[in-house]
Amino acid sequence: MPLTNQQYQDIMREYSDLRMQAEEEADRRRAAIEKSLPELPALERRIASLSVQETKLRLNQHEEEAAGVRQDLEEAMQQRLKMLADGGFSEADLAPVYHCPMCRDTGYITRPDGSLEKCRCFKVRETRVLYHQSNLEGLLEQQNFDTLTYEYHTGEDLSHLKGAVSICRDFVNSFETNYRNLLFCGTVGTGKSFLSCCIASELLKKGHSVVYLSSQSLFDALARERFGTSADEPYDFQSSLYDCELLIVDDLGTEMTNSFVETQLFALMNERALRRRSMIISTNLTMGDLQKRYTDRVASRILERYDIVRLTGPDLRTLR
Ligand SMILES: [Zn+2]
Numbered sequence: 592m593p594l595t596n597q598q599y600q601d602i603m604r605e606y607s608d609l610r611m612q613a614e615e616e617a618d619r620r621r622a623a624i625e626k627s628l629p630e631l632p633a634l635e636r637r638i639a640s641l642s643v644q645e646t647k648l649r650l651n652q653h654e655e656e657a658a659g660v661r662q663d664l665e666e667a668m669q670q671r672l673k674m675l676a677d678g679g680f681s682e683a684d685l686a687p688v689y690h691c692p693m694c695r696d697t698g699y700i701t702r703p704d705g706s707l708e709k710c711r712c713f714k715v716r717e718t719r720v721l722y723h724q725s726n727l728e729g730l731l732e733q734q735n736f737d738t739l740t741y742e743y744h745t746g747e748d749l750s751h752l753k754g755a756v757s758i759c760r761d762f763v764n765s766f767e768t769n770y771r772n773l774l775f776c777g778t779v780g781t782g783k784s785f786l787s788c789c790i791a792s793e794l795l796k797k798g799h800s801v802v803y804l805s806s807q808s809l810f811d812a813l814a815r816e817r818f819g820t821s822a823d824e825p826y827d828f829q830s831s832l833y834d835c836e837l838l839i840v841d842d843l844g845t846e847m848t849n850s851f852v853e854t855q856l857f858a859l860m861n862e863r864a865l866r867r868r869s870m871i872i873s874t875n876l877t878m879g880d881l882q883k884r885y886t887d888r889v890a891s892r893i894l895e896r897y898d899i900v901r902l903t904g905p906d907l908r909t910l911r
Contacts, residue, residue: 594717594831602698602716609696613687621685628678631671638667709834711800717831718800727791727803734788736760748904752782755900759786763793766837766869774897775873780906783873787839790871794837802832803839807846813855833862836869843874844884853885860892872897 594602625631641664648657675681689696694710702708709717736756744752755775762771775783791801804812809832816828832838838859846852863870872893874881882890893899 594720594828598720602713602720605716606696606698609690610687613689613696617685617687624675624678624680624684628674628680631674634667634671634674638664638671641667714800714831714834714836715798718795718802718835721802721831731788731792731795734785735792736789739785739789743907744904751901751903755782755786755902756789758898758900759790762869763790766794766797766799770867770869772869772897773871774893774899775871775902776876776878776899777902777904778906779875780908781902781904782907783902784841785907786900786902787841787871787873791837791839799837800835801837801839802835803841805841805845806843809840810846810852810855814851817851832859833866834868837871838863838868839871839873841873843872844876844880848884853889856885857889857892860889860896864892864896 641660645657645660645664648654648660672682675684687695691710691712694700694712698710698713698716699707700710739756741749741752758773762773765771775786777783787803791803794801812828813832843856860870876884878890878894881893
């Protein structure tokens with residue numbers, strides 16, 4: 592489930608291709624511009640050489656001469672802008688146009704302290720890889736708001752389902768402004784995973800990073816990362832779990848629960864809460880079961896921070 596080194600390399604190669612395309616495209620535009628402004632290259636060479644001269648003079652503390660060169664330099668730069676404008680061009684016509692202006696197609700943004708941070712576009716790519724890999728793409732084609740049906744529900748079950756759908760739609764619509772967590776609970780086949788898929792599908796379409804994992808594969812992957820039993824070395828799986836915009840944990844309680852799982856679940860819920868990143872958990876367990884299985888601290892976090900959405904009704908898996 593986590594990004595492997597190979598997948599990380601593939602993403603970085605994609606970025607390098609994008610940068611190359613942007614730069615080649617800028618070179619083609621420049622060539623066309625130089626054709627209609629034949630004096631531009633010589634003027635630009637003059638600007639470059641004046642700039643070098645100025646720097647040298649300042650390094651040798653010839654301030655007065657440097658100031659003179661600076662004046663020539665500024666005039667030449669003005670002349671260049673005027674030349675471009677008279678020809679009907681602007682500075683922007685010469686610059687590469689990157690897909691992501693934030694990171695200039697490098698995948699990383701430099702923080703004020705000089706350290707690097709993954710760009711939002713990297714996280715989207717990362718999620719796409721994970722999502723592709725977990726076969727979620729196919730699942731989401733079948734399970735989304737367009738394929739949602741009310742035909743198997745009646746009476747109270749139907750009103751629970753309608754209430755749940757309206758909570759899901761609100762969750763999607765206010766996702767960018769409202770930090771919220773959901774817990775879907777109910778017996779097997781009542782549509783908990785289906786509704787999680789509806790939300791995942793809408794948010795992925797809007798370009799958000801969503802990681803959707805079954806509880807079992809989540810804790811297996813964390814254990815592999817922690818205890819290093821994976822041959823295919825995972826790429827910083829834990830931080831993608833902390834950072835993705837929405838984390839969906841499906842079928843909590845179906846994993847082999849032990850103290851490692853309890854600790855990881857608690858840490859995950861806390862870390863994401865600190866970052867105000869939403870989580871959706873679905874489970875067949877009751878609140879009492881959750882408390883017994885994952886201790887009071889996990890159960891009380893859920894009660895405090897999650898909107899609990901109960902689903903009831905027949906087992907849809909047998910009806911469909
Ligand atoms: Zn970016």
